[in-house]
Amino acid sequence: DAGVIQSPRHEVTEMGQEVTLRCKPISGHNSLFWYRQTMMRGLELLIYFNNNVPIDDSGMPEDRFSAKMPNASFSTLKIQPSEPRDSAVYFCASSTGLTNEKLFFGSGTQLSVL
């Protein structure tokens, strides 16, 4: 089992550019989560999906952020246009979706917006 796979590992971009982060969950997992981690705000849940359907996107900071899950094996988080305050580590995690089951995290994408 390859675990949760995120790409790219690092992304450096300029303010105003579009950024797309990618995630492949563990095969068979029904729930997928996007988190953002910063020193100031800690670990924030942005959005999560169950069976490819967005369940709760209340953590998405603003309209510049969007997330999709077109199928069970792929999800994207897009920021357009990006701003320096979006600089953070973005984690994707997946789980079976069953009650009390643990999350499996990817290694994260370190995003720097200059």
Next chain:
Amino acid sequence: GNSVTQMEGPVTLSEEAFLTINCTYTATGYPSLFWYVQYPGEGLQLLLKATKADDKGSNKGFEATYRKETTSFHLEKGSVQVSDSAVYFCALSDQRSSASKIIFGSGTRLSIRP
């Protein structure tokens, strides 16, 4: 809403010292409680969990007991090692929605001196 509060770090200890990291929660119903650990440059991984009151979760010498009367889930270890240096997150499951999601505390950075 549901939330988790944990002691602020950083916590610095000498090797073989006793460790306690405090965690309290606010929740409706009966959430499951978790401790996750994040090693440098990696995503979070589950350390231990407890699913009902008075349960004790344990792993790698770490323990935490689900205390409903004090709404706490403090992490303890009798003798820490340098390899325990990491960031520790207390978390609970929010089961009000159609799919379970995990809410994390702000994290406590632990550094162990040789």
